[in-house]
Amino acid sequence: MTQQAQQNKKLIIKLMAIVLGMFGFGFALVPLYDVFCDLTGLNGKTSNTAAVYESVDIDESRWITVEFITRTNTGMAWQFEAETQQVKVHPGQMNQVNFTAKNPATRTIVGQAVPSVSPGTAALYLNKTECFCFEQQILQAGEKITMPMRFYVDPQIPKDMTYFTVQYTLYDVTTAEQQVALNQG
Numbered sequence: 001m002t003q004q005a006q007q008n009k010k011l012i013i014k015l016m017a018i019v020l021g022m023f024g025f026g027f028a029l030v031p032l033y034d035v036f037c038d039l040t041g042l043n044g045k046t047s048n049t050a051a052v053y054e055s056v057d058i059d060e061s062r063w064i065t066v067e068f069i070t071r072t073n074t075g076m077a078w079q080f081e082a083e084t085q086q087v088k089v090h091p092g093q094m095n096q097v098n099f100t101a102k103n104p105a106t107r108t109i110v111g112q113a114v115p116s117v118s119p120g121t122a123a124l125y126l127n128k129t130e131c132f133c134f135e136q137q138i139l140q141a142g143e144k145i146t147m148p149m150r151f152y153v154d155p156q157i158p159k160d161m162t163y164f165t166v167q168y169t170l171y172d173v174t175t176a177e178q179q180v181a182l183n184q185g
Contacts, residue, residue, distance in 0.1 A: 058092040059155050062162075066126075066153070068097060069167040076172040077105040078139065080113075083146075091125075091155040099132060099147045099168070103139035110174040111137045115166060122164035125157040136173060 001009075066089060068082035079102040089095050103109050113133040117123035128134075132147035139145060 057155060058090050060090050062091055062159070063088045064091060064153050064157065064161070065163045066095075067163070067165040068099075069165060070099065071167065071169050073169055073171045076111065076170055077109060078103050078111055078170055078172075080168075080170045082168075089153055091153045091157055094129070094150065094152050096148055096150045099149060100144065101137065101139060101147060101170070102144040103141060106141050108138065108140050108174070109172055111139065111170050112173045113137070113168045113170050115168050118165045118167070119161075122157070122161060125154040125161070126164075126166065127152050127154060133168060 065086060067086045068084065070080045070082050072078055072080050079100075081100055083098045083100060087095060087097060101111065115131075115133050117126055128149060128151045130148055130150040132149065137145070137147065
């Protein structure tokens, strides 16, 4: 084998190792990103578990404005909206906002709402005691439901944080198997 052929073989091996390393790194990015967001509170990810509301002192000297935005992911047929677009709350005070969803499609659809909070650090102070986002919602064709979200803002929220946005994105999570089971049941 000539020297040029040996150099080409080494280069090909190096390039293949780089490609395999990039491929592995791509798979590792999602879990690494989730860990990073959990540690830093960035990206506004909220907990998917219900908070327990214990009697806390309500800070009536402060107001926090919470805005609610709803959207449906591409391909989700539901009509989805917050009944109240914005509320002013005292830190520590229990509050409820209702959301409505309607399935105008001619088939049963299973939906899952995914919340995000902006700015992301506000997610650390938003405590949901009841939320439709904790479970998948099943709507028959033409069905409409009201879905409550009960929450309180932690009184430890920084004094300079007076406004944040909660956005719910609704996804169609109906699989072909679920659709068959729903139509038979």
